[in-house]
Amino acid sequence: MEKKIALIPGDGIGPDVVAEAVKVLDKVAEKFGHKWSYDTVTAGGCSIDKFGKPLIQEELDKCLKSDAVLLGAVGGPKWDNLASELRPEKALLGLRGGMKVFANLRPAVMFKQLKDACPLKDEIVGDGLDILIVRELISGIYFGDRGTAADGKSAWDTERYTWEEIERIVRMGFEFAQKRQKRLCVVDKANILNSSQLWRKVTETIKGDYPDVTLSYLYIDNASMQMVRNPRQFDVIATSNMFGDILSDEASQITGSIGMLASASLGESGPGLYEPIHGSAPDIAGKDLANPLATILSAAMLLRYSFGLETEAKAIETAVEKVLDEGYRTGDIAGSERDAVKAAGKLVGTKAMGQLVVERL
Ligand SMILES: NC(=O)c1ccc[n+]([C@@H]2O[C@H](COP(=O)([O-])OP(=O)(O)OC[C@H]3O[C@@H](n4cnc5c(N)ncnc54)[C@H](O)[C@@H]3O)[C@@H](O)[C@H]2O)c1
Incomplete structure (x- = not known):
């Protein structure tokens, strides 16, 4: 080649x-x-x-x-x-x-040889960790409308997602889950954010195409706790730009060293x-x-x-x-x-x- x-x-x-x-x-x-x-x-x-x-x-x-x-x-x-x-x-x-690389793949893999570097107890980590976070990369709050008021006393950033942007990420999450342990967790804040409610609606609409994948949802605050309480429950996580940014850094820390973790950002073509x-x-x-x-x-x-x-x-x-x-x-x-x-x-x-x-x- x-x-x-x-x-x-x-x-x-x-x-x-x-x-x-x-x-x-x-x-x-x-x-x-x-x-x-x-x-x-x-x-x-x-x-x-x-x-x-x-x-x-x-x-x-x-x-x-x-x-x-x-x-x-x-x-x-x-x-x-x-x-x-x-x-x-x-x-x-x-x-x-x-x-136009809209999906960021961050595998959080713990190498058994480096188990000592993991800050979590042995019984939590078991025989290793292998989590794949699929993070949306080119939309959401990092790319939304933002501004600071003329008096400098207020400022805003906007989280906005289209159906299409969500669908392509969640589908990628389902497809990777199919090749792995067949579990997908969509992480959002659907109890508060309209944009997160759209993530759930899209996911519910397409989940029938992946009957072999077990789907779950977690709010970002709960997901952050679960990542240190019971990280082995996770196989593939699909989430928005900002939640994925934070969660993938947390996941990287529990694997031991920042010097060991790779990532890929992929587009449609x-x-x-x-x-x-x-x-x-x-x-x-x-x-x-x-x-x-x-x-x-x-x-x-x-x-x-x-x-x-x-x-x-x-x-x-x-x-x-x-x-x-x-x-x-x-x-x-x-x-x-x-x-x-x-x-x-x-x-x-x-x-x-x-x-x-x-x-x-
Ligand atoms: N994708 C990127 O290019 C990227 C990502 C994060 C930060 N940055 C930039 O990098 C600069 C430094 O940022 P930072 O200090 O917050 O994060 P950092 O990842 O560069 O370093 C954090 C700590 O980890 C250590 N470290 C990082 N990579 C290592 C490796 N391969 N081997 C051994 N030790 C390693 C560093 O020595 C440091 O102590 C800043 O300018 C920041 O904006 C760039």
């Missing part, structure tokens, strides 16, 4: 972790007989420095012309005092909107956008300390969802598991074992971790 992958290294640790994911993608190409060409895209703080804006049309066009996009992270203190329209994070909204869930971690940028596994696992998702290469995706995930089984850790996932890991010579940096995955492949 021949494909073009757009790479957005971005800022901070973004370039460090994307470089390791590329090594892994190259190894996959060599092992399975594929050919990838790469196009590097400038977006985020580095784009502000180069072009005066977080994302320019020509760079977005490179993404649109590719078969899939792999992003590191954007942002950092250097650009923190800019007006909100000019901040690096605006590049993310520009990419998501420009690529066109390239998907793949990225680790962490930010640009300016505190450790360029120090060979970042954990590259979330980005490497994002590359696995890219192969699975954009190129349909399940065997290759699984090979990357298995290689990551092997490296963890052998006891190798970056600082963020060494936890309380840090001294022992170090003494065993298995406390590794970004580059060594990437290389270990390549070798296990």
